[in-house]
Amino acid sequence: MTVSRYFTITSRPEGLPSPDVFSLEEMELPALGDGELHVRNLWLSVDPYMRNRMDGVKTYIEPFDLNAPLEGAALGEVVESRDERFKPGDKVRHMAGWRDEAHVSADSVERLPDLDVPLQTYLGVLGMPGMTAWTGLNTIAGLGSDDTVLVSAASGAVGSLAVQLAHQKGCRVVGTAGSDEKCDWLKSLGVSPVNHHQSAEALTKAIKAAAPQGIDVYFENVGGPMLDAGLASMNDYGRIAVCGMISRYNSASAEGPANIAMVLTKRMRMQGFIVLEHWADYQKFIEEAGPLVAAGKVEYQESVFDGLEATPEAFLSLFESGTYAGKRLVRL
Amino acid sequence: MTVSRYFTITSRPEGLPSPDVFSLEEMELPALGDGELHVRNLWLSVDPYMRNRMDGVKTYIEPFDLNAPLEGAALGEVVESRDERFKPGDKVRHMAGWRDEAHVSADSVERLPDLDVPLQTYLGVLGMPGMTAWTGLNTIAGLGSDDTVLVSAASGAVGSLAVQLAHQKGCRVVGTAGSDEKCDWLKSLGVSPVNHHQSAEALTKAIKAAAPQGIDVYFENVGGPMLDAGLASMNDYGRIAVCGMISRYNSASAEGPANIAMVLTKRMRMQGFIVLEHWADYQKFIEEAGPLVAAGKVEYQESVFDGLEATPEAFLSLFESGTYAGKRLVRL
Structure with a gap:
């Protein structure tokens, strides 16, 4: 028994x-x-x-x-x-x-x-969080090596692989995190760090300073003021992969992004996804990320x-x- | 001179x-x-x-x-x-x-x-407004004949062609307008009308009553509470073509949609577009809409x-x- x-x-x-x-x-x-x-x-x-x-x-x-x-x-x-x-x-x-x-x-x-x-x-890194990062960047946002990428919650399980996959593809990468220690870690990965405990306006300025050329692909894990800042930082034709909005999971009501009309003015595409619905691509992900992890190339x-x-x-x-x-x- | x-x-x-x-x-x-x-x-x-x-x-x-x-x-x-x-x-x-x-x-x-x-x-109807309606439905939202469609500002220059193109494709169509007279006109076109002078919550209920099966494609001209209601009315994998947000053009600040996280939970795609950037497709549009207009089949x-x-x-x-x-x- x-x-x-x-x-x-x-x-x-x-x-x-x-x-x-x-x-x-x-x-x-x-x-x-x-x-x-x-x-x-x-x-x-x-x-x-x-x-x-x-x-x-x-x-x-x-x-x-x-x-x-x-x-x-x-x-x-x-x-x-x-x-x-x-x-x-x-x-x-x-x-x-x-x-x-x-x-x-x-x-x-x-x-x-x-x-x-x-x-x-x-x-x-080789499970759901890693597969989520890969799916958001590639399947949803159509990442190219010329893109500048913003990842919110970039030190998290999903975000930390998203920044590294993007960086290894040759992209310039900005990542947000919640402490100086996490920001230092991001920096060691070649990522420009931004502390995300700031107002939408201050975040927007910090992202602009980290990537004056603007953001082409935004991997969104956070929501709230971070989304306002992300929308404000995007270039024309930017693609936003909405992976999570953790800032909202524990609050019944919240304000939406006041600058949502930028989706129109910048002709952006914003798309939500759930990794379980893309699991058929797991083999493709493992073929790309597996050898990198085995070789110690992913932290x-x-x-x-x-x-x-x-x-x-x-x-x-x-x-x-x-x-x-x-x-x-x-x-x- | x-x-x-x-x-x-x-x-x-x-x-x-x-x-x-x-x-x-x-x-x-x-x-x-x-x-x-x-x-x-x-x-x-x-x-x-x-x-x-x-x-x-x-x-x-x-x-x-x-x-x-x-x-x-x-x-x-x-x-x-x-x-x-x-x-x-x-x-x-x-x-x-x-x-x-x-x-x-x-x-x-x-x-x-x-x-x-x-x-x-x-x-x-055969110029920019008509081409805008066609582009939003087809190029941006990938309209299929099985889709249920919501068009905001459906009696406007763009909206009124959007509802008719969708209706002629076999779609079920809900359209919002600002007066009883306009709603009656929409009804005469085979469109289920909803008066858009309502709160987001009331709009959501009215759309639900008009289309209990939910909305697959949302052609957005309005923004504001209408966008909240649209997001709330969408089915999974819904596509939102953002054509305009006229409610915002004359206000410096406005609240964003409080339910923006539905983009994630319903795996929606929301995309802004500017018709001038799609003008290369004008001939395709004229081939579809021109004969309909010449034959008096579009009001x-x-x-x-x-x-x-x-x-x-x-x-x-x-x-x-x-x-x-x-x-x-x-x-x-």
Whole structure:
């Protein structure tokens, strides 16, 4: 008999979730069914989009049910297999995160590529955050090597790969971050840093100083005044890939960009995307980013939290500016 | 010696221009140069985008100079030609509007297509407004016959052709307008009308009632609360062609759409465009819309103002909701 320990939410949070919204529960897993795998998780991912799933509203993805196991990306080892494609010891990526042990359908898991990289990179730089950066720059914004690129939240899990992929393509890159330390790190990557704790007007000036030629591609993770500044900084025919608006996830109402009419005057294209809908391109991404990561040519930061119990803390750290950096991971 | 009478602006207006910003002047035209045409104007166009040119700010087009002849689309007859491609009596379209007589470069004028339609339609339904509607729907929004379409300011010069082109393609169409009379006219065209003098919330409800299936393509002419309502009404993967934001042209500051994050959650694409940059496709537009207009299958409204002196009044009528409808024209 296998016991699975898992997190639930017991109510719908308003604004920034309080830690006591989360509850650690356990259940006995039933007998393993045909076509299922018993997976023991090694690494769990926590990501900003999960905040949206805590609201009871269907957006592009179903909301989390109350008092049921939360979901998220995870890496695990197959302990028992009732599918001929997998055997015990195989490492897989799947969505039964926020827990230690899980029964999952073999059809729903991904076998990991064969690269000489640390396992947890498949949740970060070679996982959803990395694939998100690649998709936004290439599929959505049509990045070219002549473009000047602005990435907001550029020290985050997604942003930090976006700036590096753009930089390696030969683009000039401006990145915003929330502390001097993060800005220094961006600078070491060849990125012109801008501290994003400023008014829209001050941000606009700082971006102008960092890139007097203007911005062609804007990879947007933040929203709020940052979006006003981004719109103001764009060149004609600029492309904005809207990946996230983390500044809005915890506030019920917010002002929109007062300069939205610039979409017209500068003939811009602004497009939202959800990486899961572009997963068919994962192989293309791995072919470009995998060798760079294996060769140590991509820097990535991780903030590792230890033990299943730390999962809510890891998640909430996503909404604190300045303390933690890079991909938030839970190691089991 | 030919005298040209022309309008200037004598100062930069703030908000809605006062009539006394405009000044009627006259000058003697110099001798006609090689490659030039002397054109006598028959019809002048006034258009919302001209308001932007009155600000001293370069956007996608140079601002109007103070105390110099204003510009705009016009139809005229060649009186004298110093270019072998044109002869006296030819009808041409050109940009030396806001005046009665002009010398223009033969390279800058367009010969009109040979269709059995009233001359002034080349400033309206077969001119820039019609081409704008066609470009926004097709080139920018990628309209398909299964789409449900929302057009704001649907009784205007651009909007009224947008709704009809979409309707003739088989689309279900919702159009907003500013009076019961205009809404009745939209209804007679097979369009579900919504009065746009409502809050964003009420507009959203009214659009939902008119199109419970949601909106796939939104042709945006208005901005302000209308844009909030449009964003709220869109389906996933909706496309927004931003053609104008007339509600903002006369206000220095305005709130942006509070629900801008829907661009992300619904994976929308929002793109601004300027029809002049798509003029290479004019022939494609004429092939589709020309025969429809010649056969009387497209209804269009005109508000005709008589005499050069009425040009400022015609222009200012664009910003009054409810009194005039359709294309504003000045007949000389």
